[in-house]
Amino acid sequence: xxxxxxxxxxxxxxxxxxxxxxxxxxxxxxxxxxxxxxxxxxxxxxxxxxxxxxxxxxxxxxxxxxxxxxxxxxxxxxxxxxxxxxxxxxxxxxxxxxxxxxxxxxxxxxxxxxxxxxxxxxxxxxxxxxxxxxxxxxxxxxxxxxxxxxxxxxxxxxxxxxxxxxxxxxxxxxxxxxxxxxxxxxxxxxxxxxxxxxxxxxxxxxxxxxxxxxxxxxxxxxxxxxxxxxxxxxxxxxxxxxxxxxxxxxxxxxxxxxxxxxxxxxxxxxxxxxxxxxxxxxxxxxxxxxxxxxxxxxxxxxxxxxxxxxxxxxxxxxxxxxxxxxxxxxxxxxxxxxxxxxxxxxxxxxxxxxxxxxxxxxxxxxxxxxxxxxxxxxxxxxxxxxxxxxxxxxxxxxxxxxxxxxxxxxxxxxxxxxxxxxxxxxxxx
Numbered sequence: 001x002x003x004x005x006x007x008x009x010x011x012x013x014x015x016x017x018x019x020x021x022x023x024x025x026x027x028x029x030x031x032x033x034x035x036x037x038x039x040x041x042x043x044x045x046x047x048x049x050x051x052x053x054x055x056x057x058x059x060x061x062x063x064x065x066x067x068x069x070x071x072x073x074x075x076x077x078x079x080x081x082x083x084x085x086x087x088x089x090x091x092x093x094x095x096x097x098x099x100x101x102x103x104x105x106x107x108x109x110x111x112x113x114x115x116x117x118x119x120x121x122x123x124x125x126x127x128x129x130x131x132x133x134x135x136x137x138x139x140x141x142x143x144x145x146x147x148x149x150x151x152x153x154x155x156x157x158x159x160x161x162x163x164x165x166x167x168x169x170x171x172x173x174x175x176x177x178x179x180x181x182x183x184x185x186x187x188x189x190x191x192x193x194x195x196x197x198x199x200x201x202x203x204x205x206x207x208x209x210x211x212x213x214x215x216x217x218x219x220x221x222x223x224x225x226x227x228x229x230x231x232x233x234x235x236x237x238x239x240x241x242x243x244x245x246x247x248x249x250x251x252x253x254x255x256x257x258x259x260x261x262x263x264x265x266x267x268x269x270x271x272x273x274x275x276x277x278x279x280x281x282x283x284x285x286x287x288x289x290x291x292x293x294x295x296x297x298x299x300x301x302x303x304x305x306x307x308x309x310x311x312x313x314x315x316x317x318x319x320x321x322x323x324x325x326x327x328x329x330x331x332x333x334x335x336x337x338x339x340x341x342x343x344x345x346x347x348x349x350x351x352x353x354x355x356x357x358x359x360x361x362x363x364x365x366x367x368x369x370x371x372x373x374x375x376x377x378x379x380x381x382x383x384x385x386x387x388x389x390x391x392x393x394x395x396x397x398x399x400x401x402x403x404x405x406x407x408x409x410x411x412x413x414x415x416x417x418x419x420x421x422x423x424x425x426x427x428x429x
Contacts, residue, residue: 037397041381042339058373065134066351069422075127100127108424111403122168126154131187145183150202153181176219184237205235233266240297242308254293259315261291286335296350305329319344356383
């Protein structure tokens with residue numbers, strides 16, 4: 001029975017692909033890349049928005065989270081586009097939030113369409129270097145800083161349902177021993193607890209660990225670093241974390257004067273509430289990742305092991321465009337030499353889909369020592385996904401305007417409903 005269902009499903013997918021191939025190739029050939037889709041892992045591709053899409057202004061210091069259909073971008077900073085925004089944007093919130101963006105955007109993978117949420121008035125004014133998690137359809141935003149940086153920081157949690165473009169972002173009332181207002185912290189969600197690690201006031205840096213019980217909305221202190229031993233990590237901000245279900249691995253980060261290395265990774269055991277240093281294994285050719293802060297990191301589970309990927313960042317002098325993987329089962333580093341961002345980037349935002357595709361949006365880069373900001377989107381597969389995912393990408397490649405079709409027509413030709421739902425504003429029957 002199972003094999004018959006799989007065979008029928010694959011037959012339907014192949015039928016859809018053949019239909020769109022015949023249709024697209026009989027009308028016109030694709031560009032110089034040819035008429036054929038090719039799956040590639042560990043190769044960045046630039047994702048250009050469709051021509052009808054309004055595009056966010058270039059930014060840095062923002063955060064994104066992803067599901068199977070979209071990524072969601074919160075906040076950001078750019079002091080160089082004031083005139084452009086005032087001339088081309090009807091958002092009154094730009095005036096009060098400048099040079100920060102009091103905005104929440106959605107980018108749909110299938111249609112390549114940007115959509116701005118209509119909830120700017122409910123967003124906090126701390127819009128840079130927040131911590132962000134997408135849990136189901138709930139976007140959680142914690143901490144962060146406003147303008148001027150460090151003077152205005154947050155220890156508040158905000159939540160928003162991303163399946164409602166008009167939905168408000170709501171401040172959550174909490175009790176207990178709240179962390180200090182900080183920015184540049186990292187967060188982990190586990191067993192109904194939201195853990196926050198590190199961050200800065202702008203002057204002082206910490207690697208303290210607090211946790212919020214999401215059911216009771218009560219804060220607890222998990223660990224306060226007070227110099228008891230060398231096992232305690234240095235205070236830091238703009239670090240990233242990996243989590244294997246028991247331990248939080250703190251990856252890089254630093255201060256305005258220093259960036260931290262990856263040879264020994266500070267690790268926090270959430271069951272025992274203790275810190276220790278985890279020695280890692282270097283890549284046989286490239287050694288360890290260079291010390292850095294303001295990089296991006298995501299994690300996937302592959303072959304029953306948790307793998308954390310870091311990309312980009314800077315150390316105060318050098319900017320990076322590399323991609324590294326840390327296997328949390330073996331603590332082994334792997335450098336993907338041929339998978340590099342088109343330009344060295346930092347203060348960018350990264351997220352990975354449940355299927356294993358990494359998206360990178362925006363960030364800082366340098367042109368002749370001049371800092372520029374980007375609104376480009378790049379993506380790469382970090383694994384080989386299910387065959388159905390590869391087929392779905394082929395369908396989108398051959399029929400880029402499929403979102404204009406009626407959902408009933410797509411169902412009739414055999415496209416599974418859960419893929420149709422990813423199209424966003426697909427026309428109903």
